[in-house]
Amino acid sequence: MRILPVPVLQDNYSWLVVDEADRTAAVVDCAEVAPVLEAARAEGVRVTAVLSTHHHFDHVGGNEELALATPVRVYGNADDASRIPALTDGVRAGDRVHLGGSVAEVIFIPAHTSGHIAYHFPRERVVFTGDTLFVAGCGRLFEGDPGQMMSSLGRLAALPDDTRVYCGHEYTVRNLEFAATLEPGNRAIADKLAWARSCRAEGRPTVPTTLASERATNPFLRWSSPELRASVRERCPEAGDDDLEIFACTRRLKDSF
Numbered sequence: 001m002r003i004l005p006v007p008v009l010q011d012n013y014s015w016l017v018v019d020e021a022d023r024t025a026a027v028v029d030c031a032e033v034a035p036v037l038e039a040a041r042a043e044g045v046r047v048t049a050v051l052s053t054h055h056h057f058d059h060v061g062g063n064e065e066l067a068l069a070t071p072v073r074v075y076g077n078a079d080d081a082s083r084i085p086a087l088t089d090g091v092r093a094g095d096r097v098h099l100g101g102s103v104a105e106v107i108f109i110p111a112h113t114s115g116h117i118a119y120h121f122p123r124e125r126v127v128f129t130g131d132t133l134f135v136a137g138c139g140r141l142f143e144g145d146p147g148q149m150m151s152s153l154g155r156l157a158a159l160p161d162d163t164r165v166y167c168g169h170e171y172t173v174r175n176l177e178f179a180a181t182l183e184p185g186n187r188a189i190a191d192k193l194a195w196a197r198s199c200r201a202e203g204r205p206t207v208p209t210t211l212a213s214e215r216a217t218n219p220f221l222r223w224s225s226p227e228l229r230a231s232v233r234e235r236c237p238e239a240g241d242d243d244l245e246i247f248a249c250t251r252r253l254k255d256s257f
């Protein structure tokens with residue numbers, strides 16, 4: 001399985017997941033059709049499936065057009081069927097999606113939207129997290145609350161350390177700048193920020209990341225860090241010493257960063 005980034009819209013990534021044995025590909029989150037088909041053509045593969053993580057337009061905006069252009073199965077949360085265009089295969093937590101020789105398991109991770117799902121390939125140690133877990137960040141809470149986001153991120157964080165995480169946006173530099181304000185003494189954050197800036201200066205993606213790297217740098221997985229807790233409580237004295245309150249305040253601080 002090979003995974004290629006397809007930059008679309010302003011800062012979104014679609015991901016082309018290539019099965020090299022049968023020369024087919026799946027696209028994770030199809031916002032725009034032309035760049036995806038162009039990437040598939042360049043690889044010499046046929047797109048046969050779409051894996052939608054959530055209903056936002058910048059993730060599913062190309063589903064209808066792609067389904068008209070070529071025969072595809074469109075996977076997405078069965079409970080969001082009315083909001084995922086061209087859906088053919090509704091899935092729920094624990095369901096498996098077979099793509100050529102690979103198998104993805106569906107993980108339910110609501111909060112950014114109420115129906116958000118991730119696609120986890122355990123054998124390949126890969127997970128597609130849409131707008132829930134970003135590099136050094138998490139999605140905004142449009143249809144859920146901080147407790148829900150905390151447990152959704154917990155489900156992802158339970159995957160093995162070397163799992164590669166592919167998310168839906170290039171937000172890394174800004175996210176790490178925010179993380180550095182809460183943990184100025186965290187060397188892993190400073191190093192990753194310098195690396196991310198150089199990637200972007202050269203036009204390279206900063207995605208994927210790994211869960212090990214996220215545990216070391218992502219403020220939304222680091223609510224137990226004493227330095228982060230002290231920084232958050234300084235800015236939100238009402239947070240007290242409660243894990244969920246620390247997490248919720250971290251999210252609020254990021255909203256206005």
Ligand SMILES: [Zn+2]
Pocket residue numbers: 054056059112131
């Ligand atoms: Zn979204």
